[in-house]
Amino acid sequence: MKLPVAMEHRDFSTIENIELELLLQAVFLQYGYDFRNYSRAHVKRRVKHQMVQEGVKSISELQDKILHDRNNFERLVRTLSINVTEMFRNPEFYRSVRENVLPILKTYPYLKIWHAGCASGEEVYSFAIMLKEEGLLERTQIYATDFNPDVIQQAGKGIFSIRNIKEYTTNYQKAGGKESFSDYYHANDELVIFDKNLKKNIVFAEHNLVTDGVFAEVNMIVCRNVLIYFNRNLQNEVLKLLHKSLITGGFLALGTKESLMFSDEEKKYKTVDAKQKIFKKKHD
Amino acid sequence: MTEKWKIKAVVVGASAGGLVALKKLLPALPATFPCPVLIVQHMSPQSDNYMTRMFNNLSPLLVKEVDEKEVILPGRVYIAPPDYHLLVESDGTLSLSMEEKVNYSRPSIDVLFETAADVYGAHLMGIILTGANADGANGLFAVKRKGGLTVVQHPDDAESPAMPRAAIERVKPHKVLTLDEIIELLSQSKVCL
Numbered sequence: 111m112k113l114p115v116a117m118e119h120r121d122f123s124t125i126e127n128i129e130l131e132l133l134l135q136a137v138f139l140q141y142g143y144d145f146r147n148y149s150r151a152h153v154k155r156r157v158k159h160q161m162v163q164e165g166v167k168s169i170s171e172l173q174d175k176i177l178h179d180r181n182n183f184e185r186l187v188r189t190l191s192i193n194v195t196e197m198f199r200n201p202e203f204y205r206s207v208r209e210n211v212l213p214i215l216k217t218y219p220y221l222k223i224w225h226a227g228c229a230s231g232e233e234v235y236s237f238a239i240m241l242k243e244e245g246l247l248e249r250t251q252i253y254a255t256d257f258n259p260d261v262i263q264q265a266g267k268g269i270f271s272i273r274n275i276k277e278y279t280t281n282y283q284k285a286g287g288k289e290s291f292s293d294y295y296h297a298n299d300e301l302v303i304f305d306k307n308l309k310k311n312i313v314f315a316e317h318n319l320v321t322d323g324v325f326a327e328v329n330m331i332v333c334r335n336v337l338i339y340f341n342r343n344l345q346n347e348v349l350k351l352l353h354k355s356l357i358t359g360g361f362l363a364l365g366t367k368e369s370l371m372f373s374d375e376e377k378k379y380k381t382v383d384a385k386q387k388i389f390k391k392k393h394d
Numbered sequence: 395m396t397e398k399w400k401i402k403a404v405v406v407g408a409s410a411g412g413l414v415a416l417k418k419l420l421p422a423l424p425a426t427f428p429c430p431v432l433i434v435q436h437m438s439p440q441s442d443n444y445m446t447r448m449f450n451n452l453s454p455l456l457v458k459e460v461d462e463k464e465v466i467l468p469g470r471v472y473i474a475p476p477d478y479h480l481l482v483e484s485d486g487t488l489s490l491s492m493e494e495k496v497n498y499s500r501p502s503i504d505v506l507f508e509t510a511a512d513v514y515g516a517h518l519m520g521i522i523l524t525g526a527n528a529d530g531a532n533g534l535f536a537v538k539r540k541g542g543l544t545v546v547q548h549p550d551d552a553e554s555p556a557m558p559r560a561a562i563e564r565v566k567p568h569k570v571l572t573l574d575e576i577i578e579l580l581s582q583s584k585v586c587l
């Protein structure tokens with residue numbers, strides 16, 4: 111049997127794998143969300159997870175539910191979008207941005223930074239704090255986007271659970287924070303509410319990296335721990351989109367475990383920090 | 395008895411005590427070992443790649459921390475990075491994920507074993523070594539269900555017996571062996587293709 115090129119490397123040796131392919135096709139046709147080139151092993155695990163939760167025995171049964179009830183589809187999006195995040199996650203990364211990127215960004219009178227796949231916003235507020243301490247926040251426009259509407263709404267609020275604040279405070283200090291972290295929020299028993307001034311220049315919006323186009327032309331893109339959920343082809347496609355969205359000399363920051371290594375895009379960047387995955391766009 | 399298996403990949407799960415066990419196991423593998431070895435060793439999310447570098451120095455095989463989406467090659471030992479799950483893709487590449495912890499662990503042995511079982515089916519050998527929790531039991535069960543060879547370190551031989559015990563109870567594995575016997579099994583040229 112001859113398969114379309116994009117499907118050649120997939121394994122349809124089991125009924126389950128065929129059902130999974132059909133589910134993803136169905137979701138794309140009905141709802142426009144394209145998970146067909148997400149990491150298949152990841153998608154399969156998550157779909158099985160949802161099967162257990164909905165009490166169905168096969169992926170076909172789940173497909174039936176998802177096609178006929180939008181709520182079930184929305185649950186699928188939530189299941190597939192892994193929103194795990196932290197403030198000042200990988201403090202050494204923030205330190206490197208402070209040392210290697212911000213001094214160059216300071217030479218611009220006006221800046222745009224795009225957080226693609228920002229989840230519930232912890233990363234965005236971390237950047238806002240760092241930019242403030244470096245005297246850049248006032249002249250920076252920040253775009254914070256994700257394809258999951260729930261998390262974008264959460265991000266816009268800037269309210270987080272107090273549970274992790276100790277860890278975030280340590281991260282902040284390790285990241286080279288200059289003030290006292292608690293100056294940036296008010297806390298009650300359960301929640302920490304971040305200073306409204308931090309989000310004055312942040313626009314929160316839904317954006318799907320797979321199906322939507324260039325979002326804006328920016329000086330820096332922070333797209334951390336998003337590409338890992340895509341297969342190599344899709345990573346390449348999305349990296350092309352990110353490249354188009356950067357000005358010449360603009361910076362791309364990926365997650366610690368992500369790289370341009372397997373991508374055609376590699377030669378279009380100069381490495382700023384190989385360990386922290388910070389790259390600088392060369393001339394077009 | 396192992397003749398009927400034609401193993402193409404080996405997955406190993408270890409937790410408390412695993413460092414010592416792997417330090418013995420990895421250097422004992424021959425330089426000509428014909429399968430890829432994929433390892434989840436529980437560790438703190440903050441740990442650096444010290445362990446991987448040490449194994450690499452001691453082992454005749456190349457031991458490395460997984461790079462996201464790298465192609466699996468025979469005769470290499472791949473270690474899951476701290477704080478990420480490791481998954482095997484059907485196109486022969488490796489994925490990482492930061493989805494929530496499974497069995498309080500990230501990386502989780504279950505995640506690696508289940509995705510590997512899906513891809514390698516009957517051509518997979520799963521090995522559960524020493525550990526103080528129950529991660530890996532479901533994963534090894536998946537390996538067995540798909541027809542793979544299941545091996546558990548003997549609880550009396552393990553620094554922490556809980557993980558081997560949980561796996562033995564859940565899976566009824568094909569073999570319960572001491573670490574030395576596991577090394578011997580792996581060194582048999584017939585097991586791996």
Ligand SMILES: C[S@@+](CC[C@H](N)C(=O)[O-])C[C@H]1O[C@@H](n2cnc3c(N)ncnc32)[C@H](O)[C@@H]1O
Nearest residue numbers: 191192195227229256257258318319320334335
């Ligand atoms: C693990 S979080 C990363 C959060 C943050 N950048 C960090 O590193 O801590 C991954 C995010 O990517 C988002 N995502 C997944 N697919 C996406 C897509 N096609 N377009 C936009 N965002 C996507 C998910 O909704 C999720 O919030």
